[in-house]
Amino acid sequence: MTPxxxxxxxxxxxxxxxxIDIQVDFxxxxxxxxxxxxxxxxxxxxxxxxxRLVSAARGAGVPIFFAGLKxxxxxxxxxxxKWMRYRNVDPDAAYAVCRDGSGGECFYQVLPQGCDKxxxxxxxxxxxxxxxxxxxxxLRVDTLVICGLSTECCxxxxxxxxxxxxxxxxxxxxxxxxxxxxxxxxxxxxxxxNFAAILDTDEIVAQWERQTIxx
Numbered sequence: 001m002t003p004x005x006x007x008x009x010x011x012x013x014x015x016x017x018x019x020i021d022i023q024v025d026f027x028x029x030x031x032x033x034x035x036x037x038x039x040x041x042x043x044x045x046x047x048x049x050x051x052r053l054v055s056a057a058r059g060a061g062v063p064i065f066f067a068g069l070k071x072x073x074x075x076x077x078x079x080x081x082k083w084m085r086y087r088n089v090d091p092d093a094a095y096a097v098c099r100d101g102s103g104g105e106c107f108y109q110v111l112p113q114g115c116d117k118x119x120x121x122x123x124x125x126x127x128x129x130x131x132x133x134x135x136x137x138x139l140r141v142d143t144l145v146i147c148g149l150s151t152e153c154c155x156x157x158x159x160x161x162x163x164x165x166x167x168x169x170x171x172x173x174x175x176x177x178x179x180x181x182x183x184x185x186x187x188x189x190x191x192x193x194n195f196a197a198i199l200d201t202d203e204i205v206a207q208w209e210r211q212t213i214x215x
Contacts, residue, residue, distance in 0.1 A: 010170065010207045016141045017057045018065045019050055020126060020148030020155055025097045025104030026069075027149065032097045032104050038179050043149055046177035049201040050147045051110045053175055058113070060208035063139055066112045067119040067126035067148070067158070069098040070105045075122040124157035133165060143168045145204060146196075147175035152183040159196050169196040172204055 025032035027043050034040045057064050084090070098105040112118055119132045126132045136144070144167045148155055155176050162169050171191055178184035192198045 010143070010145070010204060010211075013061075014141055015143040015145060015170075016063045016065060016136060016139060017053060017145045017147075018067055018126060018158065019054065019110060020067045020146065020158055021069055021150070022047055022050060022066075022108055022110050022148050023068050023098060023104065024106050024108045025102075027108045031108075033179075036093075040179070042179055042181075043177035046147070046149070046175050047109050049172065049175035052201055052205055053145070053147055053172055054110055056205040056208040057145075058115075060211050062145075062208065063141070064112070064116045065119055065126075065132065065135075066107055066110075066116055067121055067132070067154075068105060068107060069122070069154075070100050070120045071098055071122050072100045077123070124154045125161045126154075126158045127161040127165065128157075136167070141167075143170060145170045145172060147172040147201075149177055150183075151176040151178040152187040153178075156187050156191065159191055163195045170204070171196045171198050172201050173198045175201050 022043075023031075027040050027047060028034065029040065031040065054064060056062075096102075096104075117135065119126050119130050119135075121128065121130050121132075123129060144162050146155060146159055146162070146169060155171070159169050159171060171188065173188050176184065176188075178187065188198050
């Protein structure tokens with residue numbers, strides 16, 4: 001059988017999976033964003049695909065990182081607060097999202113297990129102010145598969161930072177979501193042009209399942 005171009009790209013041992021911000025406040029019908037009127041139900045299909053990726057990764061022995069936002073008043077950004085005020089947004093209300101101890105910071109539907117790794121962040125990118133970089137390097141992986149919420153914000157920020165730190169990046173496009181379809185589509189187009197390979201969940205899962213069978 002002719003080797004697939006995905007054989008090297010997604011081979012267990014050289015790849016890790018990162019699930020970004022699938023948390024109560026970003027995705028649950030009773031979370032903070034839903035209470036603000038954000039259509040979080042648009043993320044439902046992507047969350048289901050993220051769950052499939054996590055299951056396949058576990059079966060193939062691919063390490064999994066769950067990156068989540070968790071803030072408290074000591075981690076708030078003065079620049080971000082000023083920017084919220086410029087946009088006529090109450091920064092106190094905006095910072096009520098994913099507050100430590102609120103329950104809104106908890107992961108939602110796609111949950112870490114004992115062997116998984118958690119990266120708590122206070123900015124959009126999973127690399128800013130965290131040890132994510134060093135933990136990936138300790139694993140000696142060269143490829144990072146990324147999924148989660150939201151496509152144009154924390155996913156985009158993490159993808160760009162990963163690529164510029166010399167990881168090859170694969171984005172599971174249908175396992176990411178934005179709260180506006182045009183944001184989702186346009187972000188994936190830009191990332192595909194400059195930063196990442198965009199694949200479907202089916203392609204990634206099938207590759208990891210083949211690797212599991214071979215193993």
